[in-house]
Amino acid sequence: xxxxxxxxxxxxxxxxxxxxxxxxxxxxxxxxxxxxxxxxxxxxxxxxxxxxxxxxxxxxxxxxxxxxxxxxxxxxxxxxxxxxxxxxxxxxxxxx
Numbered sequence: 762x763x764x765x766x767x768x769x770x771x772x773x774x775x776x777x778x779x780x781x782x783x784x785x786x787x788x789x790x791x792x793x794x795x796x797x798x799x800x801x802x803x804x805x806x807x808x809x810x811x812x813x814x815x816x817x818x819x820x821x822x823x824x825x826x827x828x829x830x831x832x833x834x835x836x837x838x839x840x841x842x843x844x845x846x847x848x849x850x851x852x853x854x855x856x857x
Contacts, residue, residue, distance in 0.1 A: 771786070797811060797812070805843075809841055811839070812841070813838055815835075820832070
């Protein structure tokens with residue numbers, strides 16, 4: 762499912778226009794992005810949690826040249842699925 766598919770389906774379900782629905786979806790996505798960039802955790806009950814993990818600086822190896830390189834510390838956005846969503850998807854897939 763693409764962003765456009767989500768907009769079409771949400772528009773149909775809510776009665777909002779596609780333009781209005783796209784603005785709402787974009788504002789939600791931007792809110793999540795900016796919150797994560799400020800180190801905040803986002804919890805959506807029944808769906809999951811977005812948070813940032815820190816990957817420590819380390820030495821790595823380029824597999825094609827075997828050259829050793831140093832990787833800086835990185836901040837990785839992460840999503841953890843809620844138990845309710847896991848259970849729902851599992852049950853729906855089994856029922857098909």
